Amino acid sequence: MRSYSEANSSSIGSVVPVSSVLQQVTRTPSREISLTEVSKSYPLKRGATLTALQDISLTIGNGEFLALLGPSGCGKSTILRIVAGLEQPSSGTVTVGDSTPQALSREHRLGVAFQEHSLLPWLTIRQNIALPYRVAGRSVDTAHVQELIDLVGLAGFEDARPKQLSGGMRQRASIARALVLDPEVLLLDEPFGALDAVTRRRMNRELGRIWSELRITTLLVTHDVDEAVLLADRVVVMTGRPGSIRHIEDVDLPLREHSELTRSPEFHDIVDRLTGLLDAPKDA
Amino acid sequence: MTQSLSVAAARTTGGLFGRVGGAVGRFLLVVLQRYWPIILLLIAWPVWLWANGYSRAVAPSPLDVATDLVLHPDVYVWPVLWTTLFAVGGLALGMLVGVVLGVLVWMSPLASGLLMPSALILRVVPVTAMIPILARLFGYGSGTVVVIVVILVFFPAFSLTVSGMSSVAKSSRDLFGVLGAGLLTRVLRLHLPAAIPSIMLALRLSAPIAILGVLLAEYLISGVGLGDLLRSSADRLQFEREWASALVATALSVLCFGLAQSLERRVVDRVT
Numbered sequence: 265m266r267s268y269s270e271a272n273s274s275s276i277g278s279v280v281p282v283s284s285v286l287q288q289v290t291r292t293p294s295r296e297i298s299l300t301e302v303s304k305s306y307p308l309k310r311g312a313t314l315t316a317l318q319d320i321s322l323t324i325g326n327g328e329f330l331a332l333l334g335p336s337g338c339g340k341s342t343i344l345r346i347v348a349g350l351e352q353p354s355s356g357t358v359t360v361g362d363s364t365p366q367a368l369s370r371e372h373r374l375g376v377a378f379q380e381h382s383l384l385p386w387l388t389i390r391q392n393i394a395l396p397y398r399v400a401g402r403s404v405d406t407a408h409v410q411e412l413i414d415l416v417g418l419a420g421f422e423d424a425r426p427k428q429l430s431g432g433m434r435q436r437a438s439i440a441r442a443l444v445l446d447p448e449v450l451l452l453d454e455p456f457g458a459l460d461a462v463t464r465r466r467m468n469r470e471l472g473r474i475w476s477e478l479r480i481t482t483l484l485v486t487h488d489v490d491e492a493v494l495l496a497d498r499v500v501v502m503t504g505r506p507g508s509i510r511h512i513e514d515v516d517l518p519l520r521e522h523s524e525l526t527r528s529p530e531f532h533d534i535v536d537r538l539t540g541l542l543d544a545p546k547d548a
Numbered sequence: 549m550t551q552s553l554s555v556a557a558a559r560t561t562g563g564l565f566g567r568v569g570g571a572v573g574r575f576l577l578v579v580l581q582r583y584w585p586i587i588l589l590l591i592a593w594p595v596w597l598w599a600n601g602y603s604r605a606v607a608p609s610p611l612d613v614a615t616d617l618v619l620h621p622d623v624y625v626w627p628v629l630w631t632t633l634f635a636v637g638g639l640a641l642g643m644l645v646g647v648v649l650g651v652l653v654w655m656s657p658l659a660s661g662l663l664m665p666s667a668l669i670l671r672v673v674p675v676t677a678m679i680p681i682l683a684r685l686f687g688y689g690s691g692t693v694v695v696i697v698v699i700l701v702f703f704p705a706f707s708l709t710v711s712g713m714s715s716v717a718k719s720s721r722d723l724f725g726v727l728g729a730g731l732l733t734r735v736l737r738l739h740l741p742a743a744i745p746s747i748m749l750a751l752r753l754s755a756p757i758a759i760l761g762v763l764l765a766e767y768l769i770s771g772v773g774l775g776d777l778l779r780s781s782a783d784r785l786q787f788e789r790e791w792a793s794a795l796v797a798t799a800l801s802v803l804c805f806g807l808a809q810s811l812e813r814r815v816v817d818r819v820t
Contacts, residue, residue, distance in 0.1 A: 348722075348725075348726045349725070349726065350725050369725070369727070369728045376722075376723065376727075378722065379719075380717065382719040382723045384737075385819060385820050386741050395737070399724065399728070399729045401733075
């Protein structure tokens, strides 16, 4: 059994031009996501209910990168699952453009990556990335699949199986799969949550590079403050039980080289403030 | 291994014999470790005969059994082929029936309600008790042999298919949900491939059972195969032949299990 290391691919990944992929995307415009007074509660025993989300109103602009930041169990993943059409809100409405999440999902216009890479072990990396075509019943655009493989830095590993790759490389494949159908909305649920800190930083940097070329409407769910501030245009800080919006931070940092940005005082200002908001009790 | 042998040969021809001797020793040790019960049996068998003073009519010695096998291979070849053919055919058919029923039950609650009780009844009733009825329905021949094997074999395949299909991780199910996959796509591209390790487990468990089913059916109803050889040689008081048939049947069963096991390993490595 061959096993590939993370370091092999990162150098390849960072030099691939993405202009060809960009052309594909401009065909289909991104959409605005709008949540209006969304609540979600789950029935418990003896008529009691657990309120997971309360009165969430939020708009994610066309081509905006929005991060949902909060402690575990604050319902941030539930918001993502509602936008993905995997769950229905108990009250309130969710629209994507002029459509519902369910309709969008039926038309194969959503891209999603979870914390678990959920690559199918019986398929190669190339076949995994091409899977959305098969599910949608379309013929596979092999050239586009190859572009995405190059884009996420997996060139040379197309015919490997997921178990032969490192955790970071599996996550790259999972993100390539999310992008392959040129989705109008990209949903990322803790995509790097299972990675070590160093790999996570590197993946953040690469996701930032890929996203700045594609500019798809994106919802990222994370509990990592640095990751949220680094990647998002806006960061929504949530509090838990029931989940509600506590603060919305516009991240208006000048575009700079990643390593410089993370060392800048402005970056640390925001990170410190948001970390404080996460730590503080709800009514403080 | 071969490389190290040739290297040794190149250095000194004298050392070669030592190396080969060592290899043979290791091989014998492995055989002893794995198959000691068989070796013990082959030793205990004649000792038991001798200690009790049994004659050939009570129990033949290993030598008598081996002699009959070697001198009359033609007696055994056809029965072995028949039994193998029906076991493999019945196993394949039973696996297919089990997997198809499993997929249907997984896909539809209606199919589940209709099929589960009958499947359980077929599982619970001893197959020997069904043989007279089956023989009336399907005749005293090869058809019934296959039906009996299918009845014995389909249930593990059926239940393991259902549980394998249900064992898919939540994130994979979510992925297919977001991708807008229909029921058929989910079955064919996610749940059925995910059930392959369970289906291969069913194959491994059922392979010796298929041999058992064929032997039983041949013994009781049909006039061909190893099961029939077992019975007819007993009827004719050919004890060496009877014991040799039992030995051949055992070897066949072990072989089937071994083949199914290596197939399972290979397939599971490919899909996980």
